Amino acid sequence: MAKTHKVAVELSTEATLQLFRLEGFAIALTRTLDNVYRIAISDFPIEGELDYYVHCTGWNKTPWTLKISIDGKDITPDLVKGEIEKGYSAVRGSLKI
């Protein structure tokens, strides 16, 4: 059984974040005052690498950046970044923890 961790996610963008997935699970993030979508999960099961998926829509060339912390440690010191093209950006990737 996968060990559970405390996960904090911050996705900064002026675009509209449509869907965010972690390890294949759709996770509802809430947009806050500063256009950062945030969520904190206390017991999230992670096995090996952490898979993520970001789908944004909006004006072209609008950037987005993803920051994830696990048990208080930032695992994205080099921010995961993307940019809108043809009205959207859908990026899948994985992070070593």
Added chain:
Amino acid sequence: MKKKIYLFRLLGLLLLFRLAQPGQAQTIKPIFEDGKGRTSIIAPLGFLGINTENSSIRFQYFYAKTAGPDPLGTQLIKRNRFYWGINVTGSAAGGISNLFSAGVFTPGTSACLFLGHRSLFFSALDKEGTPVLHGKKQVAIEDWLTFRTGGQIANYTLYDETKPFADQISKERFRGYLAQVAYNVLISGATSIGVSWDIAQANNIDDLTAIKFKQQTVISAPNGQNTRIFEREVNAFSGSYETTIVNTYSLDGVRYFTPDSEINYALHLYGRLRHANDQPVYRAGVGFYLFPKGKVAGGIFVESNDLGNKISDTPQFSKRIDMGLTVKFIMPSLGVPEP
């Protein structure tokens, strides 16, 4: 008056302080407005901005939630497409074009609540979470419908020289309201079209003349030998002040160009049909904006406030053309995330 200025500045500083943290985004896109600050393209995001186009300081909070797991526990997702927010604008009431008119500070605050629904006719993602793309070029189409309602308060000092001396100066408190329904679509991240209808209670403060004079009060001592003269400066508006119910139909089109360079640019075409006192007035304009990869965006706009010459004093079309420069700042400390 001074107290109001300080309060206004304090509000601005508080908002700046709240947002002045690293990694936070600040928008420049809601620049697509006409000379009166009106638009049918309602930006689905939060922002704090200074817009020199209509000299307003504005703040918008936007609440939205991304898609989440289906509550029924299936592999499908629940698309959370509802959003709401508040928008507060500190500017002169009645659509006046400057906060400082002829050196006179004419404050007005408008606040509105909006709520809406995105992906009304064009889904951004299907129920399994896959992006929905359209056409041969496989582009995304995003749309949203917004209902906006709010109010506006402003205080004016009016001067009417035709009245008896004692009644020439009066105070007027304007309480206006606005209700708007707007539909926006964004195609391929580059073309946006907005249509809206709104009803508002407006005043004609824009058409009045700003004047400044000194008011003296002379008080004589009981012995009749001494007098004391109190003097104060009065800023007022001269003319016949009126309020009306105005229906406005708006159409906005924006084409955003993103070449392989540091500078992006946009073309904004707009038209307005304004119905007040059974008198239709057409207004149209064009704006061209530059978006360098920095902290300032700016542009130029040209508009005619009265295409059909219904309310103007002059039949000469060129004299019914307004031209303006607009600059939108991004506060350096707010930090836009770089791609």
